[in-house]
Amino acid sequence: MPETVGLPAVVLQGILPLLNIYYLERIEQAAVKKGLSTQSIWCKLWNDVMKSKPSRFGTVTCWRKKFLEAFFHNVLRGILNVSSDERLNDQRFSPLVHSARHVSELTICNKQQGVSELTPAVLECLARSVESLKFLHLRSSDQATQRSLRLLLHRLIHHGQVKRVSLLSWPSPDINLLVLILSISAGFWQKQTSCPCTFCLKKTLNDNSQVLQEKRPEKGLLQSSSSADLSHMHSKHNVEEDMGSQSALLSLQPLNISHSVVTDCSDCSSAETLPRRVPGSTHCKKATCQKSSLPTNTVGSKAASTSRKNLISGSDIQGSIRTEPDDLYDFIFSVPSMGEGGVLNMNQGYKESAKEKPSEVSTVPLFDDLPPVEERSIISQFPDGAHRFRSVRALNLHNVPLTLSSCRFLCHLLRSWVSLERLTMAYNDLGANIFLIVEALSALSRCPGCSLSMFSMSDFTTYVPTLDLANTILTTFPSLQLLSLSYDLENHNEKETSEDIPAEFKENQLKQLEIRFPQDPLPVGSLISVLKASTLLLELSLDNATFSCTEDLKCVLHTLAEHNKALRRLSFHDMKMTDMHSEIVLLLNSSSLEEIKFSFCRLFERGTEEFLSAFVDALRKNPSVKILKLCGNRLGNDGLTALADLYNPDSLCSIHYLDVSSNCIKPEGLLHFAKKLERCGKIKLKHLSISQNLLDRDPVMAQEALQSLEGVCCVVSDNWDSAQAFADHVSVM
Incomplete structure (x- = not known):
C-alpha cells in the first residue's frame, strides 16, 4: 500500500486495528518504517480467531507469522470459514495465496484434505517459503488426492526449499502412500507425460541446449546394448542418447515385489566384477556379481527375469553412456549377502542361519521370502525416464511401524541417500529389522559425499545390547556428531561370551551422545570406553543407567572429570546417585x-547437610x-x-x-x-x-x-x- 507510506505515524497507528488481515499484512513494512508494531493486533487476532493459547513452553517471536501460518492450515483443511469474520474475508484476495508465503512448516493431516485444491500460484508461494514438511495421523486417500500430493511433494522438495520431512503418528501406514513420500523425499521422480512439470521441462530445455554443443558418444560404445533397447530409448528420449540418460530409478506405480530389485547375475562368472556407478560421484567402484536364485511360482516371473537381464546388460555400458554425476544405475539392485533368517553379529557381520548351508548364505536373494500379498506392491520397477532430483537433508519417522518389506524399501533408499544429514527413527517396531538399518547405513557410509552426521533411534525393545549397537554405528560412522539411542527393554537372552564382547571404542568425532538404557545392568567397561574415545564430546545424556555396584558409577564420573574436558552439557536422569557426593x-x-541436569537421581537423600x-x-x-x-x-x-x-x-x-x-x-x-x-x-x-x-x-x-x-x-x-x-x-x- 504505497499510499500509506506518507501518513503520519499517529494516523497510521489508528488505522491499523481497522484493517483486515490482507491489508494489515501488506502495510507491515510501512508501519515498521514509522516505528510502529503490529504484534499486538496479530496477537488479538490469534486469540479471537484461533481461540487457543500458544504453548507456555514456546516463545512467540512473531505473531504475524504465527497467525498467518495457522490461518493457512485451517483454511486448507476446511475448518475455518473466512466468511464468518469480516477481518478474514476479502473478495480481492485469495486466503491461501496471501498466507502461503508465511508457511515455513507445512503440515498435512489425515486424508490430506485440501491438497487437491492447491493452485499453481499457491504452490509457487509454498515452494519459496516451506522448509519443513510434516505428515500427521495420515490415512489412505483416493488416487486423485495422491496424484496431487505427488505433485506437491515434487514441487516443494525437488524444486523447492524443503529440508526436513517428518512422518508422525501413523500406526497403520498405507504402503503405497509411505513409498510415495519416502521416494520423493529421497529425490526420486518418474516423469509423467500426462501431467508434465514445467520446471522439469525448463531444465530439460536448458540441458538440451548444452548437450547440442557437446560431442556425441562413440558409436561402438552403444552397440553393446540390444537394438530394441536403443530403439526404445531413441523414440522416447532422442537427446538422452547424446547426453547419457539418467539412471532408471523409482516408479511410483506399484508392481509385484517379486518383479524387481533382485539382479540375476547368472550369466556372469562368480569372479567377474562389473563397474558400478557410485551415487553422486563420477568414479566407479567394483561390485562382485553374485548368483541369485529366481523366485519361483510367482506371477510374471518370466517378465521379472527379462527385466533383470536387461539391467545387467545395461550395466555393461553404463560406465560409458551414463556419465551424469547423479548416476544411480544400480541404486536398488545390490543384493545383501544374507537371507531373512540371518542374524547380525555386531563385530563380524551376518551369522549364518541354522537352516542354511554356509555356501548358500551369500547367494540368497533379497526377496526370496515374499511378504504378504498386500505388501508386495511396495517396491517398484525402474523404467527409463526415472530421475533423481534434490533430496531432503533430514528424515523423521516417529511412531510409524515398519514391516519387513517397508523396512527393506527404506534401506534401499538409505544406501545412497548421500544428502541425508539427520535421520530420526522412533518407535518403528523394528525388532530384528534393526540389522537391516545398520547394514544400509554401513553401505551409505561408503558412498562418496555421505553427509550423515546425526542419527537417533528409539523403540520399546532392542534386539542387541545398546552399547554394542553404539559401537557398531560409531565404527561405521566415525565422523558422526550426534548419536541418540533409547530403549526400555532388551530382547536377547544369550549369555555374553568373550567372543561377543564388543571391541574397544575407537576415537570418534562425537559431540553429542544420548542413551536411554534398558533395565538390565550395563557393562561399565564399554561405557567408559566410549567416553574415553569421545574426547570432543560437548553434550552427554544418560537415562535409566543401572550399574552392578556403586563403584561402577564412580568410575564413570571420574572418567568424565579426567577425559571429557570439553563437556558443556551433562544430563543424568533416573539414576541412583545417593553415594556419589565426592565424585x-x-x-x-x-x-x-x-x-x-540431575533429575530424579536421589541426590540429597543421605548426608544432606x-x-x-x-x-x-x-x-x-x-x-x-x-x-x-x-x-x-x-x-x-x-x-x-x-x-x-x-x-x-x-x-x-x-x-x-x-x-x-x-x-x-x-x-x-x-x-x-x-x-x-x-x-x-x-x-x-x-x-x-x-x-x-x-x-x-x-x-x-x-x-x-x-x-x-x-x-x-x-x-x-x-x-x-x-x-x-x-x-x-x-x-x-
Missing part, C-alpha cells in the same frame, strides 16, 4: 560445564555453569535455602536458570528462599521453576513467597494437588 564435587571443580555445603561451595566458585536442573532430588526446604547462597555478593556463580521442581518444598521453605534472595540485591537468576512441590499446604504463605520472587525473577509454578498425587502414587504401588 560430583570433583566433577564440578574440574570441568567447564555450562548446563547440569555436609554434601549441600560442598555442593553449593563448588558452584559458588564455578562461573561457567549457567543452567542447573535439580528436579526430583529430595532437596526440601533446607536444600532450597542453601541454594540461595549461590547469589551472595562474593559468589562467582552465574546460574540464571534454576529448576527445583518435585523436591518436596513447602511454602515456608520457598518464602525463606525468597527473603534471602531479596537481601542479595541484584542477582543473575532470571528463571525459577518450582512446579510440583507442596505449595498447596499453605496457599496464603505460598502466594506471599511468589509475590516476593516476582520482583527477582520469572517464576514457573502450577496448581499441583499434592494430596491427590500421593493418593495416585499409593494406588499404583
